[in-house]
Amino acid sequence: xxxxxxxxxxxxxxxxxxxxxxxxxxxxxxxxxxxxxxxxxxxxxxxxxxxxxxxxxxxxxxxxxxxxxxxxxxxxxxxxxxxxxxxxxxxxxxxxxxxxxxxxxxxxxxxxxxxxxxxxxxxxxxxxxxxxxxxxxxxxxxxxxxxxxxxxxxxxxxxxxxxxxxxxxxxxxxxxxxxxxxxxxxxxxxxxxxxxxxxxxxxxxxxxxxxxxxxxxxxxxxxxxxxxxxxxxxxxxxxxxxxxxxxxxxxxxxxxxxxxxxxxxxxxxxxxxxxxxxxxxx
Amino acid sequence: xxxxxxxxxxxxxxxxxxxxxxxxxxxxxxxxxxxxxxxxxxxxxxxxxxxxxxxxxxxxxxxxxxxxxxxxxxxxxxxxxxxxxxxxxxxxxxxxxxxxxxxxxxxxxxxxxxxxxxxxxxxxxxxxxxxxxxxxxxxxxxxxxxxxxxxxxxxxxxxxxxxxxxxxxxxxxxxxxxxxxxxxxxxxxxxxxxxxxxxxxxxxxxxxxxxxxxxxxxxxxxxxxxxxxxxxxxxxxxxxxxxxxxxxxxxxxxxxxxxxxxxxxxxxxxxxxxxxxxxxxxxxxxxxxxxxxxxxxxxxxxxxxxxxx
Numbered sequence: 001x002x003x004x005x006x007x008x009x010x011x012x013x014x015x016x017x018x019x020x021x022x023x024x025x026x027x028x029x030x031x032x033x034x035x036x037x038x039x040x041x042x043x044x045x046x047x048x049x050x051x052x053x054x055x056x057x058x059x060x061x062x063x064x065x066x067x068x069x070x071x072x073x074x075x076x077x078x079x080x081x082x083x084x085x086x087x088x089x090x091x092x093x094x095x096x097x098x099x100x101x102x103x104x105x106x107x108x109x110x111x112x113x114x115x116x117x118x119x120x121x122x123x124x125x126x127x128x129x130x131x132x133x134x135x136x137x138x139x140x141x142x143x144x145x146x147x148x149x150x151x152x153x154x155x156x157x158x159x160x161x162x163x164x165x166x167x168x169x170x171x172x173x174x175x176x177x178x179x180x181x182x183x184x185x186x187x188x189x190x191x192x193x194x195x196x197x198x199x200x201x202x203x204x205x206x207x208x209x210x211x212x213x214x215x216x217x218x219x220x221x222x223x224x225x226x227x228x229x230x231x232x233x234x235x236x237x238x239x240x241x242x243x244x245x246x247x248x249x250x251x252x253x254x255x256x257x258x259x260x261x262x263x264x265x266x267x268x269x270x271x272x273x274x275x276x277x278x279x280x281x282x
Numbered sequence: 283x284x285x286x287x288x289x290x291x292x293x294x295x296x297x298x299x300x301x302x303x304x305x306x307x308x309x310x311x312x313x314x315x316x317x318x319x320x321x322x323x324x325x326x327x328x329x330x331x332x333x334x335x336x337x338x339x340x341x342x343x344x345x346x347x348x349x350x351x352x353x354x355x356x357x358x359x360x361x362x363x364x365x366x367x368x369x370x371x372x373x374x375x376x377x378x379x380x381x382x383x384x385x386x387x388x389x390x391x392x393x394x395x396x397x398x399x400x401x402x403x404x405x406x407x408x409x410x411x412x413x414x415x416x417x418x419x420x421x422x423x424x425x426x427x428x429x430x431x432x433x434x435x436x437x438x439x440x441x442x443x444x445x446x447x448x449x450x451x452x453x454x455x456x457x458x459x460x461x462x463x464x465x466x467x468x469x470x471x472x473x474x475x476x477x478x479x480x481x482x483x484x485x486x487x488x489x490x491x492x493x494x495x496x497x498x499x500x501x502x503x504x505x506x507x508x509x510x511x512x513x514x515x516x517x518x519x520x521x522x523x524x525x526x527x528x529x530x531x532x533x534x535x536x537x538x539x540x541x542x543x544x545x546x547x548x549x550x551x552x553x554x555x556x557x558x559x560x561x562x563x564x565x566x567x568x569x570x571x572x573x574x575x576x577x578x579x580x581x582x583x584x585x586x587x588x589x590x591x
Binding site (some may be wrong): 068094115118123124127129132133134135136138139140141142143144145163166167170171174175242271 | 304320323325327328330332333334335336337338339340341342343344345346348362364367369371372500
């Protein structure tokens with residue numbers, strides 16, 4: 001793949017993306033079990049968004065992970081690192097076997113994505129509210145250097161609590177960063193409570209719209225629709241794009257969906273088998 | 283120092299297309315020349331320092347050399363996590379320039395004082411901390427910073443301070459202290475905007491028959507260890523001078539070095555600000571006098587210490 005030429009013309013194959021998303025979920029669940037690591041439900045809720053990005057939208061080449069013209073994908077909700085690692089390994093940025101080292105002593109796959117260590121990871125995240133300012137700086141550097149790549153930042157809904165998100169939102173609008181796209185994984189839960197009972201996010205799309213973004217709501221589990229919406233960036237509005245993606249935390253596994261215990265819980269071996277069966281992966 | 287910074291930055295911007303200026307909505311007209319020459323590389327980031335620091339890091343991660351600038355507390359403690367995580371963790375070559383070191387903006391009150399920044403910044407991995415002593419050191423430090431590939435913190439005073447050096451510094455190096463005056467009885471290691479005060483203290487001491495060596499110790503991290511080893515070997519009394527808290531600042535860094543290298547000083551005095559907010563109104567000169575940091579007070583304390591042996 002030549003990252004100098006954007007492959008925007010390709011048609012969305014929703015069926016293939018769905019199968020890919022199911023496989024990604026299967027890997028994430030196995031990783032969570034093997035590492036007994038937290039944030040499984042957060043990783044599952046954004047699995048379709050990550051699949052749309054890596055299997056349709058992003059103009060990237062694992063053989064040239066630092067290509068100056070590549071699209072940037074920043075997992076601003078760094079606690080969903082398992083989803084990112086699984087996508088990057090499957091795409092060939094590093095060996096798929098390395099996923100077995102997730103959270104193990106001495107490895108490169110920590111619970112949050114590391115800086116300057118793992119091919120394909122654009123930014124170290126984990127502390128919320130950092131990805132969008134970084135992304136705005138990357139987008140501006142592209143403008144200054146006449147490199148027309150796009151920047152996608154995936155935020156959690158709880159992350160919208162952070163003031164730095166809104167500082168960056170106003171900045172991006174003032175700078176007319178139309179190559180920047182925020183996707184909010186709006187699963188209605190943060191770590192320990194319902195999002196809208198913690199800090200009032202609603203009406204979230206209206207807020208982003210009011211901050212000068214071309215914002216709209218979307219089904220974050222309609223992987224084909226996500227792929228199409230992200231691929232349309234920049235969309236000609238002259239504004240940065242915000243996709244408020246309605247999702248379900250723990251999506252894809254009936255006994256995890258919308259149950260916030262799975263923010264911290266890791267599955268047993270038996271639960272992995274049941275989950276994979278539900279995902280059609282047996 | 284402030285005007286020297288803006289002027290030197292404009293020149294560096296002419297020479298290097300990677301240089302980008304980010305301002306936190308201060309410096310009215312200060313950057314007019316830079317803006318006129320490089321309008322695509324100047325950004326007023328507003329009163330939103332966390333975002334500004336993240337933007338700077340994102341630019342630096344993509345090959346640019348951003349310089350982020352505003353008043354000291356707002357570009358250090360206000361966005362310390364962005365400095366730590368976005369800049370230092372990514373080893374992003376951002377040059378952070380703070381104006382209003384120590385009590386330079388004394389009259390504006392403790393919200394604008396900056397007597398803790400060295401302490402915070404020097405504890406961050408990958409960060410270089412430079413406190414220039416006059417306008418020529420500002421120019422040289424900025425130039426040196428933009429020529430290398432690591433995060434740097436440059437702590438400016440304000441505008442119009444006395445100039446100590448006679449002309450441009452051609453052999454300035456990060457981490458290499460500059461001897462201003464030779465002496466034999468006491469060594470005054472000064473960092474940042476206290477340099478003119480240290481020079482004047484040396485003149486006061488001379489009147490009492492005390493010969494003072496004056497060193498501009500502009501880089502607090504990494505420390506010039508050779509300079510320290512030499513100073514503590516040659517002088518019966520070494521003093522650090524800074525407009526910063528004695529907790530965690532330059533003097534504290536030297537004290538740490540003494541312990542770690544098992545050097546036993548004959549006499550060691552740390553001049554700095556106390557562990558308290560300075561709440562009185564008044565300008566910098568008044569504040570220094572109130573806190574025992576003016577030249578004659580430094581000279582008096584050293585004279586007494588040398589007499590007591």
